[in-house]
Amino acid sequence: MPQTNQALLGEGEAAHRDIAGRTGDGSFVRIDRLTKRFDEVAAVDGVSIDIRKGEIFALLGSSGCGKSTLLRMLAGFETPTAGSIQLEGAEISPLPPYERPINMMFQSYALFPHLTVFENVAFGLKRDRMSRDRIAETVEAMLNIVQLKPYAKRKPHQLSGGQQQRVALARCLAKRPKLLLLDEPLGALDRKLREQTQFELHNIIKKVGVTCVLVTHDQEEAITMADRIAVMSNGRFLQVGQPHEIYETPNCRFVADFIGNVNLFDGTIEAVAPDHCVVATNGGRLTVGHGITGGPGMAVSVALRPEKIELSREPPADRASNCFSGRIADSGYFGRYSVYRVTLAGGMKLQVAITHSERNGDLFVSGEEVYATCQPESLVVLGA
Amino acid sequence: MTSRLGKAWLIAGYFFLYLPIVTLIVYSFNDSKMVMLWGGFTFKWYGVIAHDTEVLDAFKLSLRIALLSATASVLLGTLAAFAMVRYQDFWGKTAFSAHINAPLVVPEVITGLSLLLFFVTCERLFGWPDRGVLTIWAGHTSVGMAYAAVVIQSRLLEMDKSLEEAAMDLGCKPFQVFYLVTLPLIAQSLLAAWLLTFTLSLDDVVSTAFLSGPGSTTLPIVILSRARLGLDPTVNAIATITVAVVSVAVFAGSLWLSRQETRRAQEQAAAYREGMQQVAA
Known part of the structure; x- marks a missing residue:
């Protein structure tokens, strides 16, 4: 699927679209055609990717897409059926977990309940036969980084969820791993704690400078934490790119739909020019601000993010933009912004998000006739 | 009405469970060679087994x-x-x-x-x-x-x-x-x-x-x-001694367990409150 979709994009857009994410030299972790089958079902299906040193790389997908299996193969808990994993050029797939310079933070944190915070962090260091003084020094330094020094003598159950997570992180980092793996790092936290923790976690990882692979099903988490994201489905990578690339230039319907909210129009291409194209859709004729490699008559989808649409009561003066007329079907007030669903003339429902930039700004009410406009540059053509 | 009936059943159940044991204990202090005939209170059988x-x-x-x-x-x-x-x-x-x-x-x-x-x-x-x-x-x-x-x-x-x-x-x-x-x-x-x-x-x-x-x-x-x-x-x-030892052990054990459970729950709640305060701050 993604291969055919790629062909649709203009050349400028396709330049950074190498699905394998090959970066040439800077490869630190190189995963090559990695496959894991469970009874003939491929959980991970021939995935290749290069991860750079110091990068935070997110595997994003819904449950069962293979992201956790991939992470567990990196940690050494699953043996690949085929393919290779190289760390700094050395093959690591035959090594057991305890011989890999890789540490993993588990979704449940997996803190040892019978040990104190100090002992938990020291656990991995003791296995390295480090001297007592060095261990104490390292543990102290780690607890300082995660700001838990006063809690050293506590047991895990005497800590809040956020603190437990930081202990788990400190325990991993104490081993000075070459690669840090995070399995749904914020999954076990309350909604309110998440936002704060997200930034803290990102800052700590960047401060330490460790290369990191994280697994998440939460697109917001991936977008805010990662330098690069791989969107996974059915054991394969659909798209690899920086967060803004994945969000603004998705390469297929699945990615567009998975990351954030999106309006998808079905249609056929009417005309193609180097810098734009025209698509006849179920929502009307749309001018899209980028060229494509397909020809007229081809079936495509057009993606439009809700926040890239403007609403007005009067028809717009600007003829160049795409304009739909419709009626507000329902609205939701979210404080920072409002979400409207607009029923278009053709019957399609358009989702629109309007930011409240003024305190007493105008709100639309259900049943009102409105005009929705968007710039050609806001639209992206995808494979049907 | 139902609750009174339920209580009666419960008491009947306890009798069924504990009456035989209580009888056994009472008759271990019986000063008579005939087991089911009460002949006054005595400790002598305990003395007898100590030398048996x-x-x-x-x-x-x-x-x-x-x-x-x-x-x-x-x-x-x-x-x-x-x-x-x-x-x-x-x-x-x-x-x-x-x-x-x-x-x-x-x-x-x-x-x-x-x-x-x-x-x-x-x-x-x-x-x-x-x-x-x-x-x-x-x-x-x-x-x-x-x-x-x-x-x-x-x-x-x-x-x-x-x-x-x-x-x-x-x-x-x-x-x-x-x-x-x-x-x-x-x-x-x-x-x-x-x-x-x-x-x-x-x-x-x-x-x-x-x-x-x-x-x-x-x-x-x-x-x-x-x-x-x-x-x-x-x-x-002999049976009474066994019952005594077992009950004391079981009682002490469950008391210890429930104490630990309570303490753990308290500590967990305290940690949660503390965490919430830090988020608010």
Whole structure:
């Protein structure tokens, strides 16, 4: 699927679209055609990717897409059926977990309940036969980084969820791993704690400078934490790119739909020019601000993010933009912004998000006739 | 109305459960050779058993066998539980599982009889083992192991598997994972299994009757044979001591457990409050 979709994009857009994410030299972790089958079902299906040193790389997908299996193969808990994993050029797939310079933070944190915070962090260091003084020094330094020094003598159950997570992180980092793996790092936290923790976690990882692979099903988490994201489905990578690339230039319907909210129009291409194209859709004729490699008559989808649409009561003066007329079907007030669903003339429902930039700004009410406009540059053509 | 009826049922239930024990205790202080005839209060039967060498020897033997078989049961039961929980598939797993569970459902008479036949055959062929402590111990262990395996198995199943993975991830070889993480975490169930198999062994009559030889009479066998000769107040006294010891142990144990539980819950709640305050700040 993604291969055919790629062909649709203009050349400028396709330049950074190498699905394998090959970066040439800077490869630190190189995963090559990695496959894991469970009874003939491929959980991970021939995935290749290069991860750079110091990068935070997110595997994003819904449950069962293979992201956790991939992470567990990196940690050494699953043996690949085929393919290779190289760390700094050395093959690591035959090594057991305890011989890999890789540490993993588990979704449940997996803190040892019978040990104190100090002992938990020291656990991995003791296995390295480090001297007592060095261990104490390292543990102290780690607890300082995660700001838990006063809690050293506590047991895990005497800590809040956020603190437990930081202990788990400190325990991993104490081993000075070459690669840090995070399995749904914020999954076990309350909604309110998440936002704060997200930034803290990102800052700590960047401060330490460790290369990191994280697994998440939460697109917001991936977008805010990662330098690069791989969107996974059915054991394969659909798209690899920086967060803004994945969000603004998705390469297929699945990615567009998975990351954030999106309006998808079905249609056929009417005309193609180097810098734009025209698509006849179920929502009307749309001018899209980028060229494509397909020809007229081809079936495509057009993606439009809700926040890239403007609403007005009067028809717009600007003829160049795409304009739909419709009626507000329902609205939701979210404080920072409002979400409207607009029923278009053709019957399609358009989702629109309007930011409240003024305190007493105008709100639309259900049943009102409105005009929705968007710039050609806001639209992206995808494979049907 | 319903609640009053319910209460009546409840009281009837308690009577059913505790009346026989209370009767037994009361009659252990009975100053009459006739068991069911009250002849005044006395401590004399307790004095009698203190000098009854048959009872004392049998008690020592029972204790020794119970200690040995509980320990062996827990060791073997742990291994069996581990094999069942941690290994997805191995050759003959179903048969192994049946073997572990069999002693729980097979009547003890059958277990005792089959073990007796086995030991008799062995003795005829190899001249070993003589029936006695060794055979009783083997019999108790084969039953106790099954109970221990079931208790430990359930604890292993509910244990978060990622704890063991985390240990391995942090550099533990499989054996280190076992004694640094798994063992401390299942310690409570090991203790529970040990106490359970200890009690089972201590009061076992059926298989012991098959497997004991001359000079290896355990306490329950002594009590049984005395009761058969006609009830004797010393039996009541022995039973009362047993009940007292067991109740004190059980009471102390559950008190300790509930205290720990409460403390843990309090600490957890405190940690949560603290965390919430930090978020707010």
